Each structure stands twice: as structure tokens, then as C-alpha cells.
Amino acid sequence: QVQLVESGGGLVQAGGSLRLSCAASGRDFNNYAMGWFRQAPGKGREFVAAISRGGYATYYADSVKGRFTISRDNAKNTVYLQMHSLKPEDTAVYYCAADPNKTAGLVHTGGMDYWGKGTLVTVSS
Numbered sequence: 001q002v003q004l005v006e007s008g009g010g011l012v013q014a015g016g017s018l019r020l021s022c023a024a025s026g027r028d029f030n031n032y033a034m035g036w037f038r039q040a041p042g043k044g045r046e047f048v049a050a051i052s053r054g055g056y057a058t059y060y061a062d063s064v065k066g067r068f069t070i071s072r073d074n075a076k077n078t079v080y081l082q083m084h085s086l087k088p089e090d091t092a093v094y095y096c097a098a099d100p101n102k103t104a105g106l107v108h109t110g111g112m113d114y115w116g117k118g119t120l121v122t123v124s125s
Contacts, residue, residue: 038095
């Protein structure tokens, strides 16, 4: 099992940047494909980004491509989401997720085994 705790959310102006972190407890963090998802007010949860176990492959939703970067440090059991050029429509609760069975390329389908409780990102116009 793995427990996930997100941090780094907050209020930022449009055009600004934030870096989210997701700290994982438990063993064998490098056996998990990791992803970030988000849920805006009144909307369903949507895929944002994913990263493979070794960190060599990354995947992004079209809406964040070129602005967000996912990375991981397996020595620190942490995955990151660096967000630049933030827009009001990026406002959402951001969730970290882990799965020992999915490949990173399938993280976008959801159904991940483990989820954090989320961190709120608010982008003001």
C-alpha cells in the first residue's frame, strides 16, 4: 500500500507559477506509475499528467501541455507538478494518484488504486 499527501496549492494570479508536491509513504515507490488529476468546481475529475516508474516517460492532457511538467524523485518518494502560465480555468483541487499495475500511458483512463486527498489551486484573473 501507499499513502499520498499533496502540498503546494494556493492562490496565484493568472500567468503565475506553482509547484505541487506529492509525498508517498510505503515501500517500492518506484513500482508505481504516478499521475495528477484535477477537479474544478461543479465538474468531474480529469487527467492532468502522468509519469512512468523510472520517470522516463511523461504524458499530458492537451489543456496543460507546454505549461505543466511532471517529474519524480524516487529517492525522495515524491512526485511533482510544476505549473507555469496558470489560467483561471486551471482552478481546481489537484489530486495525486498511484497505481502499481497501470503503465503510465494508461493513467489517463483513471481508476487508479491510490489517491491523495487533494490540494486546492486557485488562479485569479
